[in-house]
Amino acid sequence: MTDRRGAGTSCGGQKPENKILWRSLTLIFLLTLLGFVPVPQVAWAQNFVINSFDVEGNQRIESSTIIARTGIEPGQSVTAGELNDAYQRLLDSGVFETVELTPRGNTLVIAVEEYPTINQISVEGNRRVKDDVLLEAISSEPRRVFTPQVAEADADLIAEIYSSQGRVSATVIPRIIRRSDNRVDLVFEVAEGTTIEVERVSFVGNRAYSDRRLRRVLETKQANFLRTFISSDTFIADRIEFDKQVIRDFYLSRGYVDFRVNSANVEFTQERDAFFLVMNITEGQKFSFGQISTVSEIPGVDPAAYQDALKIRPGVTYTPSLVENSIARMERLxxxxxxxxxxxxxxxxxxxxxxxxxxxxxxxxxxxxxxxRIDIEGNTTTLDRVIRRQFDTVEGDPFNPREIRQAAERIRALGFFAVADVEPREGSSPSQVIVDVDVEEQPTGSLSLGGSYSVSDGFGVAIGLSESNFLGRGQTVGVSLSTAQDAEQYTLNFSEPYLLGRKLRFDLGLGLSTTNSSFASYDTETLFFRPQLSYAIGELSALRLRYNWDRSEMTQQDDEINGAVIASDIAQGERTTSSLGISYIYDSRLGGLNPNAGVLFEAGIDAAGLGGDNEFYKTTARGIAQTRVWNEEVVLRATLEVGALHWRGDDFSRTIDRFVLGPSVFRGFEPAGIGPRDLSNGQDDAIGGNYYWVARLESDFPLGLPEELGLRGGVFYDFGNLYNLNDVNTAGGDIVGEDGSIRHVIGVSVLWETPFGPLRFNFSHALKKEDFDKEQNFDLTVQARF
Known part of the structure; x- marks a missing residue:
């Protein structure tokens, strides 16, 4: 028993004193070995006196610059910690890939390896975004020092550009290709991925308005089968924040003062190829205006005059914009x-x-x-005066924060700037304010290509070239060409919104218009010149003064036999019209008290006879009233148009001088399908009339189909009359319909909102018409721009 226990503890039969000797020799061996292991610089314990420097490996950076960067002076005694700080300063300079500091006696050896310079930068794999857009956004530039940190940041920035276009899965990897002379080519390899659509937009907590109504407010749209042609259904994070503000403004303008957006959650679908957007909202209660009063804390200021200036009344739905407008009205007073x-x-x-x-x-x-003063910066093209005239305040005026905010909104609304920041700051004294305006220009020219179709003119193409900030003066210059099967028009337009530095808009139109209609037995050609002045006379009203000069002619179509009236019109040849006109416009659809209802009224008169061949008075008026009912799902609209022509002088009026109604004015009939006609010579010529009136009652509503289809239904009822042929040469003619009669038309419509523009399909039936009228049971109108 004793022998077994001794054998188990003797460690190979060695005696205890031999064991102690063995452990001592092992310890001495390990200490000797550690003496040959290099110790990091940060572990140096002694001080070093540096009298000189030896810089190695530098190619572009001067040795003196590198030595100065260390912060060590010749003759200075430094510790290991101070050497480590010098090492870190050199690395932090961002121009060295590696740095090594080695004290050799009284000399500090500085060995560096410089980052290479960028020879050229390129982007590969990008198809959706052009190279110049991406390269303009990044910080890296040729002939600059390459650093991995900057390249990684640039890669992240490129990925953000793709993310802003809905390609959240895009990846960007920076790579370098080494060249001679310590240069590299920097290449950003882009994998664009696919766009991620918003599959469904839904709301939680909405009681007053349906999901369908609220989705129409948002900028973000649900994906549909036309997703190839639209981008509003693409997921963009910044757009979600904008939509939260838009939905908040929607509710606030309708009296829901306690409304809030609790959350806007975006989740991947199970297949991870689309998003669900769910907005959780709290509507609160709807409030109206109660008692409206005005009091004055300023001696000598009568509040009654300011109370009379108010437009809001008790019972009107509360909206912050009405309060803001009232404040502005009082301050102007x-x-x-x-x-x-x-x-x-x-x-x-x-x-x-x-x-x-x-x-x-x-x-x-x-x-x-x-x-x-007002300081403006960043406008490289736009003249200072274009920005300054958006301010009602000038240097030396009392400072009004509300007016400054409104001026900022007007500057942004110009559309000339990608960024427009307006901020006041303290000036040379506490009683002075300097308004800083920082803008960033953006392109203001546009080239448009559009297609159109109408029963009157057939298929057509429209090409337009315009510049909305011509020479930085805030003026608009445009050229347009519109051609269709039966009509052509070439126009040159010019607009100056602040004529002579005042809020006086000047518009000029110059062009040539021709028609070769299959609905008429004659062709027309008109050369026109139309200057116009417009200015506001109230918050919702404006006056428009205009001059019109045109030279027009009716010509016979090939192989056509005309009736007596049309033949007489053609025989008059070219005729010129020189007229002055004035119109009054009142429009409450955007700025009125009710966000769901509005009225447009426009009336004008033109007097011809200031030179030219024609002499007449032509009066027209139009009124439109519109409202939304049933939680704003259904639109009700009523329109009334009237016109009267009073011909003067010894000459006869022509068909193109009188009123001729088309489907855009009176549905259910062909162009010129109603009104007086000439049946002489076996023809059936529409010859227009001196008086007309048309009333249109219509409604559009949802069909209950998936909203992403963009389909709505409509019904309409049109009735009106076109009559009177005073001062018309009817000799030899077989005239019908001169006294007129009221026509009645009912119909249904299908409205389709497409990425190419709104399409309207009208199916109609005339309840009452004349035998000589030309009925048209189907009408399709397309106005596309792409």
């Missing part, structure tokens, strides 16, 4: 009355019981702060 630094503070009181908001407008004195 204060300027007229010479009240400087007037501030209008709206104080809102909630009445939860009857769901109303009482608004008290308090007139107070704001701080005495003046605009010292």
């Amino acid at each position: 204060g300027i007229k009355q010479g009240v400087d630094f007037l501030r209008v503070e709206p104080r809102v009181t909630r009445n939860a019981r009857d769901l109303t908001l009482d608004v008290q407008f308090v007139l107070t004195k704001g701080p005495r702060i003046f605009v010292e």
Whole structure:
């Protein structure tokens, strides 16, 4: 028993003293071995006195520059930690790939390997985004030092550009190809991936409005079978943030003051090839305006005059824009009355019981702060005055923050700038403010190619070239060519929105128009010159002054026999018209009190006889009223158009001088399908009339089909009349319909919103018509732009 226990603990039969000797020799061997292992620089314990430097490996960077970068002076005593700091400073300079510091006696050897310079940069694999767009966005440039960190950041930036276009799976890898003389070619290899569509947009928490109605508000659209031609159904993260603001504005403008977006969740489908967008919202209650009052805290200012200037009334649906417009109206009144630094503070009181908001407008004195100057930067093409005229404030005026915000919105609305930031800051004293305007130009020219179809003119092509900021002056210049089977038009347009530096818009149109219609037995050619001035006379109203000069002629079509009236018109040859006109326009569809309803009214008169061959008065008027009902799902619209021609002088009027109605005015009939006709010489010529009126009642509504199809239904009822042939040479003619009669048409429509434009299919039936009318039971109108 004793022998076994001794054998198990003797370690090979060695005695204890031999065991101690063995362990001592092993320890000495290990210590000797460690003495030959190199110790990192950071472990140096002693100090070094550096009297000189030896720089190795540098090609472009001067040795003196490298030595200065270390921060070590000759004769300086440095510790290991200070050497490590010098090492880090050289690496942080971003121009060295490797750095090594080695003290040799009193000399510090600095061995570096410089990053190469970029010889050229290229992008491979990109088809959807052009090279110049990607290369302009990155920081790396030829003849600059290559650094991996910058190249990786540029790769991430390129991937973000693709992500902003819905290609969230795009990957970008930077690679280098080494060249001689320490140069590299930088190549960004792009795998574009596929676009990820938004398969479904849905809402949680909406009670007042359906998902279908809310989806029409959003910029993001659901994917449909035409996804190849549209991009609004592509997932873009920034667009989701914009949509959250849009849906918030939609509810606020309809009185839901407590509305909020709780979340906007985006999730992959199970196949991971599309997204679901779910917006969780809280609508709250709908509020209306309650009591509206005005009080003044400024001595000598009568609040009654400001109260009278208000347009909002109790019971109207509450919307912040009406409050903002009221404040602006009061401040303008204060300027007229010479009240400087007037501030209008709206104080809102909630009445939860009857769901109303009482608004008290308090007139107070704001701080005495003046605009010292307006500084504009970044406009390389646009002239300063184009931006400055968006401000109602000039240097030396009292500072009004609300007016500055509105000016910023007007600058952005110009469409000339990709970025437009307007920020006030303190000027040379606390009572002075400098308004900084920083803009970034963007292209303002456009080339458009469009297609059209109508029963009147057939298929056609439209080509347009326009520049909306001509020579940086804010002017618009455009040339357009429109050709169809039965009509052609060539026009040159020019617009100056601020004539003579005032809010006076000037428009000029010059062109040539020809027709060769299959619905008429004659051709026409008209050369025209039409300058026009427009200016606002109120928040929702404007006046338009115009001059029109045209030279027109009716000619006989080949192999056509004309009736007596048309033959008389053709015999008059070329005739010129020189007329002055004025129109009044009132439009509340966008700026009115009700966001779901609006009215457009336009009336004008033209007087010809200031030179030229023709003398007449022509009066026209049009009124449109529209509203949305049933949670804004159904649109109701009523339109009334009237016109009257009073011919003067000894000559007769021609058919092209009188009113001739087409399907765009009166549905259910061919172009010139109703009104007086000449049946002489075996013909059936429409000859127009001096008076007309047409009323149109229509509605469009959802069909219950998937919204992504873009289909809606409609019904309409049109009725009207075209009559009177005073001052018409009817000698030898067989005239019918001169006294006129009321026609009635009912119909249904299918409206299809396509990426090419809106298509409208009208199917109609005339309830009452004359035997000589030309009925048309189907009409298709297409206006496409692509």
